[in-house]
Amino acid sequence: MLTDKFLRLQSVFFRLLGLELLHEPDAGHRYPWRSICCILSVASFLPLTIGFGLQNIQNVEQLTDSLCSVLVDLLALCKIGVFLWLYKDFRFLIRQFYCVLQRETHCLAGELIVTRESRRDQFISAIYAHCFITAGLSACLMSPLAMLISYQRTGEFQPDFPFPSVYPWDNKKLPNYLISYVWNVSAALGVALPTVCVDTLFCFLSHNLSALFQIARHKMMHFEGRNAAETRENLRHVFQLYELCLQLGHSLNEYFRPLIFAQFVAASLHLCVLCYQLSANILQPALLFYAAFTAAIVGQVSIYCFCGSSVHSECQLFGQAIYESSWLHLLQENPLLVSSLKIAMMRSSLGCPIDGYFFAANRETLIRIVRSAISYVTLLRSLA
Template structure:
């Protein structure tokens, strides 16, 4: 079984639905733009959602509901535009990952197993992440019927509702207009789901494989001692080359994802404020389940970036301890070659001590940032519940 057999398998399907092919040999990567009609649909829906926000500006609950939809739309369109803008960078990174995986797998079955395990774990996480988003999309499509059904049951009449709060220039009380508007909103909402799932899971896969490369470098440095000092130095040079290549790929990945992470955390913070307010009001109602699942989806998105950033920082910094645990003390004999080996190890330890940090320009994506987000969100919701 190939060590790269499962590399980006989940992402291939989701990003293909947007018309992209980042995995083939063709230089034209956006082969089927017509498949992104759902993204163009959500862009068309944007003015109607904005109109709903402005129309309900005096009704705080309805305005907050519309604002959440507006923020979701903005984030979905931004992520799609970033896929379009960074497609060549992603293609280059994918090719580099494949090359490094192939090179390392050829050097030993234990290295191939490390890469294979990383990809299998990554694909399981990405599948769960995709499922969470699909459930959120399904709940968003079903919620209008739940609201209308409860309203009719409690009051004997109902107002037509849509997956996204929209203010259309036509009357949605007419069944034909409502059916058309509902189908349009439900279909357009996939234009938010697909870019989010594609970008977030690609990041997860890239960082998972980078962690595998750092583990291989650690494993190799623990066994670098050869039969001669020259052989040991040659082995070390290859290990340092792998570590440096991994760091370079980390820098390239971080450069691509910095604006995405910054936008994700900024918009998610605003969404959590709005959803926290809506959840505190509908806590004991059926709608509260929907808002709770929505909050969970946003937190999972933040968790993906923070967890992957934390893992990458830990694995890149662990190279320092791998060097310390290596047989460096066997190279302390006399001679220039021995001194060169010890000097190389010392310099590498100093660099590895810093590790690598995934950032969103002015903050670091790690578990400390995630804990801060969750604590703040829970405190905010608890405070609002105490006032209700």
């Protein structure tokens, strides 16, 4: 039986977004207005941030601050947009994973593997979600705190907002400020919720795909039956499972490829801007926010890179499992099976790549993104 951790954290976040992942199709959009509100809150706030950047185009610090906010908004809209566009495909893919895992966990080894990967997925997803939400909360709470401190020092009400933006009204009036502040908070929620949903869903699917590859490897290592017929049947099941894993990996890569591309492009610019902001706000209260935000962005990219690398390597290890299995006696019993093993080893050497068109989701890409971001900071510092 599947562990109770199967999709548990992700289901909670998607229900907050008004979507269901495992229920019947008629219950898929349980509360569609929540998703619509998230999209509208981010889309309506985006012009305010762009206007702030255009208004302060000569100020590098404020311009980079607005650029960071724009990138976050655009990436969140891209993620929720692609997910809703492929909503039925994602639900069908999750249902495929559920059915395959339900079948493969009837054996003790398969259950242990799936349980281990599910716990790892839930642990990583929880850390990432808390980190991203903490960054958003710190931004929303930092501005009222800074405003109160300024009021105590000067005695004047100076409006301050979590995110850079301009408004068509005077925010020095308290009712107007409250409206603007609620607008900021709703935009932050509209960014955080879809982002956490989509990123943790990728983490879940990739971990469970790695678990299926591990089960296929385990069965490959123990395919011997009590007779020749049972051995052939076991090998047939192993090859079918491995082929199904490759199909699931292809679907996973196809659906997430545009998101990975957008994530990697935005992350390189994000980290560049955030590193500049960190260097410009040393010993300032805003340093805590930018540090938390930087950790969240690095966590975003790390999820895609490490999970993609894990899927690719687990697929390649299937060939090693074939080599280490008891295949010698098949040379005499059935040479045709040996040919099938050779073909499977050749296919496993290709792996199951997860990429974003031009970027492979692996550890090397993560290192290149961080290096590029740091090199861009030097350019920004020279312009300041």
